[in-house]
Amino acid sequence: MKKRTGAIALALIAAGLTQVQLPADARPGDRVAIRVDQGPLMMADGVPAPPIAPEIFGANARWIDDELGAWDPATQGPAAGFADAAQVADLELIRYPGGTVANFFDFKKAIGAKTMVMVPSINQTAQDAADYVEYMNAPSDGAATNPNGGTDWAEVRAANGHPAPYGIKTWEYGNEPFLDGQRYWRDLDQQTRVRQFIEGGWSRQTAASATYQNDDGLFSGCDLVNRKTSTGAGGQTYRTRYPPIALPADTTPGSGPIAEPVLTVNGARWTRVDSLATAGPADQVYQVGTADGTVTFGDGVHGAIPANGATLSLEYTTGRHDGFLDFVRAMKAVDPGITVCSGWGKPEFVDAMGKRPYDCLGIHSYTDQHGGDAEGAYDSTELYQQLMNASDRPTQELVDLRKQLGKYFPDPRQRPDLTVTEYGTISQNGPTGVGTPSNFAAMQMHNVYLATMLIGQLGNGVQLSVNSNLNGGPNADPAKRDWGNILASPPGFGITGRSMTLTLAAPMIGAAPRQVTVAGNPVVAGQNYTAIVAAATRTKHGLQLLVVNRSLDQALPITVDPAGGPAVKSARQTTVTDDDITAYNNDQAQPVQPATKTLANDPKVDAELPPHSVSLIELSS
Template sequence: MGIKRRGFLQGAAALAVGTTVVGCDVDVIPGGDDETPSSGPVIAIDVGAGGPKVSPLMTGVNGAKWYDDGFGMWDAKENAPDPDVVKKVKQSGVGLVRYPGGTSSNLFNWQGAIGPQADRTGQIEGKQGAPVDSGYGPDEYMAFVKAADLTPQIMAPFVGSTPDEIADWVAYMNAPEGTKWGDLRAENGHPEPYRVRHWEIGNELFGKHQRYWMSADDKTALRQYAFGGTQRQRRQPAAKPADHRPEAGVSDGEPDQTFTVRYPPVVPESQAVHVNRVSWHQVDDLSSANVRDRVYTFEPGSGTICFGDGRHGRIPPEGAKITVDYDSGPHAGFVDFYKAMKAADATIDVLACWASIDSGEYTTALSFPRLMAKHGHADEYDGVSIHPYTDFSRDLKISSFPDKRAGHDFQMIGELAAGKMVTDLQADVRKYGKDDAYVAVSECGALFFGGKRNMKAYPEYAYAMSHALYMASQWARFTAAGIPWTAGNDLIGERPGVSRTLLGGAPGFIRTPDALVREQLRGFFHGGGHAVETGVRDNVKVSARETVLGSSYSALMATAAIDDDGALGIVVVNRSPDKDIKARIQPEQFRHAGSVEVSVVSGDSYDDFNDARHPHAVGIEKTKAVLRSQEFSWTFTAHSVTLLRCAAR
């Protein structure tokens, strides 16, 4: 393996232990003088102070894309999930997988993606509006879930769906045979209900780049998301049923052309259709029009626009741009979706997706929980999902990495703010929501989004050891906060080779450091039990370049838990890029059996990553050691994740 043998053996010999966090603040620990452990970090673990249940769904992953056979997750020839992906996902200890994805899936039509492949309809990709396929549908997804022993989680599209359509999806996934949708599922080869519990409505609709029919005004859009409404669309390019690209709204000069608006239904008589900016006029029947008439017919429910054939109504000239002004709506809101879905299956959890983030902070001024409480709907959501990304441009106000070290440090600086986004939303939900409402994380990570950015100093930052340290730190915070499920990063990438994903792209599927840390922590998160309260004193601070979020960060981060066997597990993340750190562990109200099982994930450098030529540049090393006292010390290797497991006496 590529792990630093010197640091690992030094830690085993010194019998020094790591950091943990539980219950209250998740924080990092300081490192100190290797020769005088009393002057270094101290981790005080109070096993008697029980915290939240440790979730086996903590290390979930975003499926990201469903089209193109899930970028290789699905073997269409064998009509089965790719066995290499299944093997590596199971090996990595992934607990949950999100489907059909995020932005790309905001216009997904589930009914077009079931049944015989030849009968399936085209789809609209939610970011670019391009036409894509329906090959990897809900049944294929569930076959992958079953093969890889995963928990399913579905993002149900909001902007292009109705409550009845999504309630029908719930019924298709969960209803028994002897019902309409249960029988259809059985007809498609799957008689047993899938029992999908975790659902969320929409993806990042708080972001201005994902508003679709909704208002550009944030407060108006929040109300529309919660309660529905109507919104004027102006000079919007016409579309095709499965194509929202601008070129789909251009005339080919042929007779009897048909277009649609992007976001039906349309308020009757509200539309104005323009051909090269010239207004054309609606008629009830094209057969009565003459060759010169600039006319069209219109169906408000579907938003369908039909032009003439050159004898009965003009043909829009070839190359002409068709645009439409119209009132899109009325559309249903989250409350309508929630009621319809719970009527279909009262046992599911339905989460809202509106958790607005600005400049690295959760935006309380756009609070979905507060709006729902104000209007008497506090009981009509089971939770809120959030995407607490560290966006370097938005949060740290940078557009480039000055050097490789800065690319590492900026992730660690942003990680603390990302954790606070989650706990701030939790406070909002607890204040305004029902008692059992909760917060889940359906995407997370550290990335550049949009705009100009320069990553050439550290292009591997999103799949190197640095990012594995970021994710492990997030899992420590989320464990302490009691988050029930998390989907971080994407499962696989669009292109071959490594990428900002768990396994890279087809056909090689490389296990990234992120995947290795998940494997390392599988027992911790799948061991049942609960987190325990941990305090960290005298944490080492790592100095970094100045950013709006600060110029330093804590070196050590961790969490601790008692599993179902009574053993104490301690996860420690040393985020320092170059310093081994010794810390003293003080477990209160716990007596270990005199030994510790240890696993460490690291490489020779914080920028190490695995690829086809070097698949083990980052690896896992395991050992055992004897503990001679109840308090003990451990030296944590630089840029590493360490798991210490102490059996109870």
């Protein structure tokens, strides 16, 4: 089996650090010098990095199946063990109702929780989103306050048992619309699609142009997943995936020509009528509800009934759909104090928005992890090196976005913020069909990767970070439980190595990152990454250094130089690792644990970083 190395250039500035490298053959015994300056860390756009917010510890919660077992419908509260596990994990934020599965979420059938909210952009309107803000944030005061008109959603919230507003301040519009698999009604062309995402619009839906195989069918239910065939009953009503349905009479200069819908039953075209009431029993006709995208057939008296099992197909124009600008305007009209992030956190969105103001980008930081090469599966060493070679790439993307925003918004006070609303890895099968190992995302190698990403986020001013995901689905078989999330899957919600690793940074909350200089940082032999990445803060209690040793098998001795400031009275090091890079916590064993030891100081501090480890070094003054 041949060994492959990534083609990823070293992106040292990406971590917000100044690093001096030694050649690839640097002796592993050489001591690495880490200096933490008094001055602030200057980010890629020339702005000092802001203080680290508590929301840096977030998790993506998926609403389906009672949040994968985290919610107990019998008690209408968190499942047994969930609250305790979330508290131990220092979980500060939940992104709800999740990612891809949330695109068809209907908030009016759910009850809110204190969280960051992802607003669906496919089957919801700007008015719906404004209603959602009202439900979460408006005061329950009878008829005195009803900012969006119509239903007083604050009173609905009170009736659901929560009179006080939830006070949700951060919202996100859409989820990964740049992916073809999540474009839905929008155009296949990226430039057209990003304009539709921003400004709204219309789109013709046909079987030929649909992203998903069955998008041209008719559906029912809240998730619109399964295409329906005729039941043979009278008065059948179904929904399109992407209401509203636009008719020729709805044509505007902005829409362009709108063609008549084309509905077929077993391939035969039926005719749209304004009302079924005047149709005869054999007339092959249907009626549409334009606003909600419904299609209704006759009952055998007024209009024919499609034969049992008949295939139903519909070509139609959907729109006008609201866009990002419409949603932001409507949501902030209800609560001007909220922040609304764009779920298209990519360079093409920044260019398409130009100088138009907005609050923030919701960035999804992922790399693809392949399970094997052309000769078969990777062994654990190759899997680790592939992962580490990709680990600087998400940080470089943050750097590039920050620089790009600076060009459109020279005044830093007007510059949109960077938020990371999902991050992790996406596992892909290799060329031979081999996948990544079971519970790969729970392994120590993955913890090292995520900590590298977290350090890059701290160095680029990210104030809100959501790890993917909160927990896996329930499984009665302990051997099949998912430990590759912030919390293990129910029952039990055990504390994972991932949460132990990421929350090493908890003492840094509230302090602004400081400039870190790493001298003698070796490039890992034969690879495209340096061994050490680090971030540091200073508080009234002293200095906090979060440092990762990405070397697979070499411990690295380091010297930490506090570079002035109050005298160091004591020092300690807390490290999360295990000798085995494939180790992870489960029901039988918990090998990935934090270990703390006292360090000598005079006035610099010497320490040793174990291989493939994450450490927090604290110098108390």
